[in-house]
Amino acid sequence: MNPYQSLADPILSAFPELTSEDLAFSAPPNLEMGDVALRTFEAARKLSLAPPQFAARIAKEIAFGSDVKETFTAGPYVNFRLDREVYGRRIVERILREGPRYGSNETGAGKRALVEHTSINPNASPHVGRARNAMIGDSLVRLLRFEQYDVEVHYYVNDIGRQIALLVLSCEHPESLTFDDMLRVYAEANARAEEDPEFAAQGFELLARIEQGDEETKKRFRAVTDLCLKGQLAVLARLGISYDRFDRESDFVQDPRLETILDALRSKNALFTDEEMRLSVDLSKIGHPYEEGRFVALLRSNGSSMYGYRDIAYTIEKMDKGADLNLIVLGEDHRLYMQQVALILSAAGKSAPEPIYYSYILLKEGKMSTRQGKVVLLSDFLDEATARAAEKVEEQCKDLTPDERKVIAGQVAVAAIRFAILRVGANKNVIFDWDSSLSFTGDTGPYVQYSCARISSILRRFGKPVPEPSGGPFPVETGAEWALLTKLASFREYVATAVQQRSVAPIGQFVLETARFFTTFYHECPVLDAPEAQRNTRIQICAATRQTLENALGLLGIHALERM
RNA sequence: GUACCCGUAGCUCAAUUGGAUAGAGUGCUUGGCUACGGACCAAGAGGUUGGGGGUUCAAGUCCCUCCGGGUACGCCA
Numbered sequence: 001m002n003p004y005q006s007l008a009d010p011i012l013s014a015f016p017e018l019t020s021e022d023l024a025f026s027a028p029p030n031l032e033m034g035d036v037a038l039r040t041f042e043a044a045r046k047l048s049l050a051p052p053q054f055a056a057r058i059a060k061e062i063a064f065g066s067d068v069k070e071t072f073t074a075g076p077y078v079n080f081r082l083d084r085e086v087y088g089r090r091i092v093e094r095i096l097r098e099g100p101r102y103g104s105n106e107t108g109a110g111k112r113a114l115v116e117h118t119s120i121n122p123n124a125s126p127h128v129g130r131a132r133n134a135m136i137g138d139s140l141v142r143l144l145r146f147e148q149y150d151v152e153v154h155y156y157v158n159d160i161g162r163q164i165a166l167l168v169l170s171c172e173h174p175e176s177l178t179f180d181d182m183l184r185v186y187a188e189a190n191a192r193a194e195e196d197p198e199f200a201a202q203g204f205e206l207l208a209r210i211e212q213g214d215e216e217t218k219k220r221f222r223a224v225t226d227l228c229l230k231g232q233l234a235v236l237a238r239l240g241i242s243y244d245r246f247d248r249e250s251d252f253v254q255d256p257r258l259e260t261i262l263d264a265l266r267s268k269n270a271l272f273t274d275e276e277m278r279l280s281v282d283l284s285k286i287g288h289p290y291e292e293g294r295f296v297a298l299l300r301s302n303g304s305s306m307y308g309y310r311d312i313a314y315t316i317e318k319m320d321k322g323a324d325l326n327l328i329v330l331g332e333d334h335r336l337y338m339q340q341v342a343l344i345l346s347a348a349g350k351s352a353p354e355p356i357y358y359s360y361i362l363l364k365e366g367k368m369s370t371r372q373g374k375v376v377l378l379s380d381f382l383d384e385a386t387a388r389a390a391e392k393v394e395e396q397c398k399d400l401t402p403d404e405r406k407v408i409a410g411q412v413a414v415a416a417i418r419f420a421i422l423r424v425g426a427n428k429n430v431i432f433d434w435d436s437s438l439s440f441t442g443d444t445g446p447y448v449q450y451s452c453a454r455i456s457s458i459l460r461r462f463g464k465p466v467p468e469p470s471g472g473p474f475p476v477e478t479g480a481e482w483a484l485l486t487k488l489a490s491f492r493e494y495v496a497t498a499v500q501q502r503s504v505a506p507i508g509q510f511v512l513e514t515a516r517f518f519t520t521f522y523h524e525c526p527v528l529d530a531p532e533a534q535r536n537t538r539i540q541i542c543a544a545t546r547q548t549l550e551n552a553l554g555l556l557g558i559h560a561l562e563r564m
Numbered sequence: 565g566u567a568c569c570c571g572u573a574g575c576u577c578a579a580u581u582g583g584a585u586a587g588a589g590u591g592c593u594u595g596g597c598u599a600c601g602g603a604c605c606a607a608g609a610g611g612u613u614g615g616g617g618g619u620u621c622a623a624g625u626c627c628c629u630c631c632g633g634g635u636a637c638g639c640c641a
Contacts, residue, residue, distance in 0.1 A: 024580080026580065027580095029585070033584085037584085039580095039583070041583060041622090050621085051621090074584070075584075076583080076584085076621095077583095077584065121641065158641060161640075161641055162639090162640060162641075163640075163641070164641095204639075249641090276639070277639095278639065289567090290566070290567055290568095291567085291637085292565095292567055292568095292636070292637040293637050294637085295637095297638085300639045301639065302639080306638095306639075306640090306641090307641045308641090311641090332568085332569065332634075332635050332636085333636065334635095334636090335567095335568060335569080335635075335636070336567080337637095337641095339568095357569080359569070359570075359634070359635080360634070360635080362633095362634080389603095396601075396603085412603090420576095423577075424576090424577065425570095425577090427569055427570070428569090428571095429569090429570070429633075429634055429635095430577090431575095431576075433575095436575085436576065436589095436590075439589095439590080439603095441589085441603055441604085442588085442590060442603095443576085443577075443578095443588065443589040443590085444589085444603085447589095447604090449603085450601080450603050450604080451604095453603090454600080454601055454604090457600070457601055458600050461600060462600090490580090493580075494580090497580075497581090500581095501581090505578090506578095506580090508578095509577095509578060509579090509588095512578090512588075512589085513578095513588085516588080519604070520605085522600080522604090522605095523605060523606090526600070527600055528600050542600095563601095564601095
């Protein structure tokens with residue numbers, strides 16, 4: 001139930017043409033103007049009234065209950081002054097009652113979602129740029145699960161292809177190698193292929209052999225890619241990221257379902273053999289609007305398949321599972337490619353997943369480049385961040401065991417990187433810089449965790465169960481308390497926005513604002529030393545804030561710590 | 565060259581998706597620990613929202629154009 005439903009109801013019954021979607025309640029620019037504001041543009045338009053006129057009628061004509069103290073207009077806005085006791089109690093009651101579910105709009109109840117993310121090439125340890133994909137994908141999974149979707153997380157393992165072939169050629173005995181060796185071997189193999197056409201050709205031969213189903217070759221590829229995947233997953237697990245399914249690209253060569261795609265393309269005259277004997281698609285025949293990316297090659301002249309061809313089979317596989325929502329997280333470099341895939345599928349009457357794109361993380365010196373060694377590896381970053389957090393935890397949590405402190409330091413490090421990445425809109429380039437990413441002060445994940453730790457500290461010292469909101473008086477006398485409460489009440493809207501935008505960035509904004517409001521409250525409103533009625537109220541506000549922050553941070557994959 | 569993404573305070577990012585006076589952090593200046601945890605807080609300075617035009621009651625947000633950055637157009641994946 002919307003805490004402002006009792007404001008909406010009298011308006012809705014006076015103007016039956018309106019629905020509650022037309023009434024946008026929000027916080028006024030400052031508390032002097034009122035406790036809550038109603039913006040009337042949308043509703044006025046529907047009623048063909050001038051917004052200020054409509055606002056005036058609401059203020060004059062409508063009788064609100066006794067819990068509305070005052071109603072006045074400011075041009076197109078109606079501002080309300082409320083009985084803060086009634087509304088504050090209502091907000092806290094709801095949060096404490098719904099607990100870990102608080103904020104969910106439950107839009108995914110009874111629905112299934114399939115999300116593919118990360119899917120990085122197996123030849124390198126993930127750097128923070130690649131990790132952006134994983135963090136965005138993982139946070140969307142958390143968001144959808146919070147909305148009660150039944151989510152299955154898929155990781156597409158690119159276990160065949162030129163890069164892997166070169167890697168396989170270069171390691172005769174993969175069992176004697178570690179994941180870290182692999183990076184060096186890959187770089188060397190790549191360099192060699194550029195200078196040595198013979199070597200490069202061997203790679204393509206190996207590819208052709210695996211497509212023909214040669215068991216021995218398959219085993220060699222498998223050994224190498226398994227080793228790589230294991231190494232990558234271990235790093236991603238440090239960020240709290242995991243997957244339900246690993247789909248291997250090698251399972252989608254020469255998939256029979258591709259025949260129906262080829263038939264459809266043929267019938268639209270979009271399939272042709274180009275001058276280099278590749279089987280290709282002319283997308284302009286099926287609605288591609290411009291010249292670049294007009295042609296897509298599916299099969300090489302020797303009959304082996306190109307990446308896109310296998311990916312189409314994989315995409316069909318995923319779509320055929322019939323989930324209500326299919327998402328895929330892709331780097332911005334895949335924009336055109338994904339359009340091409342979607343177009344080819346649509347020619348055969350099939351649909352493609354909804355892409356979520358993200359832009360690259362850049363270094364101050366320019367783009368990250370694995371080959372030039374201009375990368376920040378995720379594992380290196382986490383090591384450094386954990387070490388820095390550990391110093392602080394050392395002095396703050398002397399009573400905890402070294403193991404406990406270590407866990408906390410790791411969770412602070414995760415909060416730092418996840419928050420830094422996720423709070424930025426995905427389609428923006430971000431400049432990575434060690435200093436600001438390792439900073440734990442200001443607008444950071446650790447700052448929000450710190451607010452949680454402070455709340456926990458108060459609740460610990462209180463030493464009793466949190467009182468029931470229904471019993472006793474519920475004084476809300478300060479602006480700081482009210483501002484915090486209305487912020488908590490707005491969480492559900494942030495979640496709805498996040499779902500709609502397919503981005504958890506608004507949640508990042510929400511936790512910061514909430515933490516900031518809490519800190520103001522913390523400084524202005526003594527809890528434990530307050531008179532009983534006030535103390536009970538404030539303890540409940542603390543508990544509700546903690547619950548809300550915990551839920552919101554959970555969507556970001558960040559632990560709401562009790563100590564740090 | 566063409567297409568797509570982005571451009572907001574010195575720097576890193578917000579702005580309820582077209583709505584009240586464009587907000588935070590960081591950096592800089594000043595102040596606050598006999599503390600419910602200083603990984604904090606208070607105050608100050610900092611803006612022609614890249615430039616120009618247009619659409620309307622209203623534009624950082626939509627349209628056109630120019631400038632700057634990113635990405636893509638492979639027998640790579």
